Amino acid sequence: MLLRSVLRRAILLSETNTVMAKNFVIIYADDLGFGDLACYGASGIPTPNLDRMAAEGLRFTNSYATAATCTPSRYSLLTGSYPWRNPGAKILAGDAPMIITEDEPTLPRILARAGYRSAVVGKWHIGLGEGAIDWNADIRPTPLDVGFDESFIMAATNDRVPCVYVDGRRVANLDPSDPLEVRYAKENPFSEVPTGRTHPELLTTWHSDSQHWDAIVNGVGRIGFCRGGKSAQWDDETMAEVFLERAKGFISRSKEQPFFLYYALHQPHVPRIPSPRFRGATALGPRGDVIAELDWCVGQLLEHLRAEGLDEDTLVIFSSDNGPILDDGYADQARELCGCHRPSGPLRGGKYSVFDGGARVPMILRAPGLAPAGQESAALFSHADLPTSLAVLAGIAPEQAACVDGVDMSAVLTGQDEVGRESLVTEGIGARTVLRHGTWIYIPPHPGPARFADKDTESGFSPEPQLYDLTTDIGQRENLASYCPARVQSLAEELAAIQADTHHAYPHS
Incomplete structure (x- = not known):
């Protein structure tokens, strides 16, 4: 144990004393x-x-x-x-x-x-x-x-x-x-294979939306369709x-x-x-x-x-x-x-x-x-x-x-x-971006519903900018955007600059 401890301490220090x-x-x-x-x-x-x-x-x-x-x-x-x-x-x-x-x-x-x-x-x-x-x-x-x-x-x-x-x-x-085939489509391309839509009696776990009733695997409706590959499931x-x-x-x-x-x-x-x-x-x-x-x-x-x-x-x-x-x-x-x-x-x-x-x-x-x-x-x-x-x-x-x-x-x-x-960027669904700078949260105007009805949860989308101070409002209940227009403009410009900086970005087709 002593030798292990000595070796570990040696590993943890580089020539510049950086912890490793x-x-x-x-x-x-x-x-x-x-x-x-x-x-x-x-x-x-x-x-x-x-x-x-x-x-x-x-x-x-x-x-x-x-x-x-x-x-x-x-x-x-x-x-x-x-x-x-x-x-x-x-x-x-x-x-x-x-x-x-x-x-x-x-x-x-x-x-x-x-x-x-x-x-x-x-x-x-x-x-x-x-x-x-x-x-x-x-x-x-x-x-x-x-x-x-x-x-x-x-x-x-x-x-x-x-x-x-x-x-x-x-x-x-x-x-x-028994080869495996997989398809993502609006309709089932494997007509002989039952799905949650056509054979709900085969489901042991019930879906609560219109996505999870395609292929049935282990009694559970999934997203997407498949045929074969039973031994691999x-x-x-x-x-x-x-x-x-x-x-x-x-x-x-x-x-x-x-x-x-x-x-x-x-x-x-x-x-x-x-x-x-x-x-x-x-x-x-x-x-x-x-x-x-x-x-x-x-x-x-x-x-x-x-x-x-x-x-x-x-x-x-x-x-x-x-x-x-x-x-x-x-x-x-x-x-x-x-x-x-x-x-x-x-x-x-x-x-x-x-x-x-x-x-x-x-x-x-x-x-x-x-x-x-x-x-x-x-x-x-x-x-x-x-x-x-x-x-x-x-x-x-x-x-x-x-x-x-x-x-x-x-x-x-x-x-x-x-x-x-000092700051970082996050995103909601659909690449709708958010900037956190210090204790401030800036949410640009984003189109879309305020709630996702099928999920019964808030999206946070609004046609107006949103500004929150997490120091006093961690639950984001008071939108300060109308009271702090200069800060909104500053944070909007910072977010735009980050998004415009593609100098080191890798190209994606």
Whole structure:
């Protein structure tokens, strides 16, 4: 143990005395809100493992995904580029092409310069292939073509077809005699295959909108149509354990060299189908149960790091791709059973929204010897900063780790900088942008309804500019735009300048 400690301290100091880390793990939840964890004030859902992680690390209160929806925020997490710079960075279908270009910097590509081995396990949703995908042959490009050495993923989301795991370049467990076909269309192209629209009696989970009644997989209506590939279809109830075991396996195989693991959880995205062991774990119904399951997954992964003797050498970050949503397509009583639980905490809005609850998310960092334990950081931080910041902590020079919009916030991650960014940009659905500058939030005029009727949630869209001071109005209830026209103009000009700066942006067709 003494030798391990001495070696670790040697690794943590470069020639310039910059604090460094050996391994990195990003655990990324799906649709988890600012107020969903006990360590962020929740009382209805037990999250002991994440609470312990917070007690042993840094808990951030001003951490932002770049978007209030999944594909855009995940694109930024890996590339360090704001999603609105890439027209393809929108909520993708399950058969959409890859939106990361061949020469675009990504976190695994940058870390490879320092000898890191990288893997992604879990939700991908950044596209596969270059067009029409043959799911029965090798798929190119996949995560293996954007810097990852190992990849075990779902192509998109658990409510979209194909409902299969993609292991490297191939669909796992696929029977060649039962080829898989996938289509996204208005009408079912496979007339002999029943759907939720035509055969609702086959559904065991009922939909609450007009999207989730296409292909039926495991009694659940999904978005999109498919035929064949029965042997490859996943089991929703075992998905958490399947992804967890693959993540643990990568850690065990890679422990002799620096590694980066992107562990992309599927919880609490719909359909919310927990393992039987977590069914009824909370009084909040399936949504609460899958968050309890999520917490267990985090605990199991942290325990595996300890068992492998790596917990002292590994920087672990937990966060979410966007804010919460209760009704996102299935009638699972998330709203009815929510009670006093507030998924967004004190924030207004959630998934899809331009209000702060859409992109402001929990973030916890555990890094023994690098970051202080049991402390809170109010530093302003964007997930687009993670590629450059982690690369610097790996000993890579900042100029070699540069991304389009992400900046070096390594001092924030180690608790040395309590301020962070001066400003950052987020977006609601449809690339509707928002600027946060200091404690001010500026929302430009955006067309669209004030509420999403089918989701029963606020969009935040308004034909008038919106200005909020989070110092006195964290819930964004008082629009100060008409009282502060000079500030509105200044922030509008700042946002326009950021959007006009394409000098270093990567072209996307």
